[in-house]
Amino acid sequence: MSLYEEIKQRKEKISVIGLGYVGMPLAISFAKVIDVIGFDISKEKVQNYLNGIDVTKEVGNTAIEETKALLTWEEKNLRDCKFHIVAVPTPINSDKTPDLKPVIGASKTVGRNLTKGSIVVFESTVYPGVTEDICVPILEEESGLKYGVDFKVGYSQKELIQVIRYIDLKLL
Numbered sequence: 001m002s003l004y005e006e007i008k009q010r011k012e013k014i015s016v017i018g019l020g021y022v023g024m025p026l027a028i029s030f031a032k033v034i035d036v037i038g039f040d041i042s043k044e045k046v047q048n049y050l051n052g053i054d055v056t057k058e059v060g061n062t063a064i065e066e067t068k069a070l071l072t073w074e075e076k077n078l079r080d081c082k083f084h085i086v087a088v089p090t091p092i093n094s095d096k097t098p099d100l101k102p103v104i105g106a107s108k109t110v111g112r113n114l115t116k117g118s119i120v121v122f123e124s125t126v127y128p129g130v131t132e133d134i135c136v137p138i139l140e141e142e143s144g145l146k147y148g149v150d151f152k153v154g155y156s157q158k159e160l161i162q163v164i165r166y167i168d169l170k171l172l
């Protein structure tokens with residue numbers, strides 16, 4: 001059975017890393033039909049969500065209160081997931097170069113909790129080459145797994161689109 005089927009049948013979970021303007025609506029939508037773990041490095045932000053407060057003002061307090069997504073600041077929960085969506089910020093430094101610290105930090109977090117057969121999709125906006133040249137080596141080093149053999153990155157967006165299509169159908 002494909003990972004997509006397993007996710008659809010709730011045999012596997014997905015994670016969303018970075019619960020901001022992009023990640024939180026994604027987590028809330030996915031959680032209507034599949035099992036979702038939403039992770040953010042900010043304990044304060046997650047605490048607010050757990051208290052039913054939509055700090056990003058994207059989905060509304062009711063959606064946050066009603067969501068079945070497991071919202072957490074504890075990275076160990078990511079080990080339960082086979083499909084990771086990274087939506088951490090990519091700010092720019094004062095010299096206009098991209099600040100990749102959040103993407104690097106998230107890659108380390110995912111890498112430490114990556115299991116065989118997983119897929120990692122980076123939604124964060126990065127310049128060409130960042131995924132292959134920076135993120136993948138971090139994922140390999142932290143997990144001890146081999147890219148392309150034990151886990152996939154990037155081109156797996158096709159599967160993300162499949163999941164999104166499935167959700168759209170359900171929500172229409």
Ligand SMILES: NC(=O)c1ccc[n+]([C@@H]2O[C@H](COP(=O)([O-])OP(=O)(O)OC[C@H]3O[C@@H](n4cnc5c(N)ncnc54)[C@H](O)[C@@H]3O)[C@@H](O)[C@H]2O)c1
Pocket residue numbers: 017018019020021022023039040041042045056087088089090102103105106109122123124125126
């Ligand atoms: N791919 C797309 O279609 C698309 C569309 C719009 C934006 N984006 C990109 O998505 C990214 C996120 O944008 P946003 O507006 O949601 O940002 P945001 O600042 O609203 O939210 C980011 C969240 O990530 C958290 N975070 C930071 N570092 C982290 C880490 N190491 N681990 C876990 N969580 C961490 C922050 O606490 C914050 O809650 C940006 O790079 C943006 O450019 C992508």
